[in-house]
Amino acid sequence: MPTVAVDELKEEDFLLDVREDDEWQAxxxxxxxxxxxxxxxxxxxxxxxxxxxxxxxxxxCRSGGRSAQVTMYLAQQGVDAANVDGGMQAWEAAGRAVVDDNGQPGAVA
Structure with missing residues (x-):
């Protein structure tokens, strides 16, 4: 399955978050x-x-499991998709910005 490291992503790259609502809001x-x-x-x-x-x-997603499943589904549909290795935990650990629904600093739940 195609994967991409957080540090390989550019700001303009398209990102699909498949976590549940409470995780997203945090x-x-x-x-x-x-x-x-x-x-x-x-x-x-x-x-x-x-x-x-x-x-x-x-x-x-949070750590990469759910996003791997969705990435596989998208690939089966013919979509060019990649799983973000380590998920939002890796995103936050890399110092990338995390915001809540109001655009204020957030945290990975």
Whole structure:
């Protein structure tokens, strides 16, 4: 499965966060699209509308397990997707910004 390290991601890269609502509200990467894994298949159209047509979808969760499952699903659909290695825990550890729903500093739950 394609994976990408947090330090390989650029600010403009598309990020899909598949964590649940409470995790998202506590803290997430600014600009990420949020579709919880539990709702992903039903809300797949939202990704199709938001994702770049010629770019990769970088999928992230807390530590990498759920995002790996969604990455595999996307690959089966013919989408260029990569799992973010280490998830939001690695994102936060790398010093990348984490914000809450109000744009204030957040934390990975």
């Amino acid at each position: 803290g997430h990467a600014a600009g990420a699209l949020h579709i919880p894994m539990s709702e992903f298949v039903a809300r797949y159209g939202e990704l199709a509308e938001a994702a770049p047509q010629d770019g990769r979808v970088n999928v992230i």
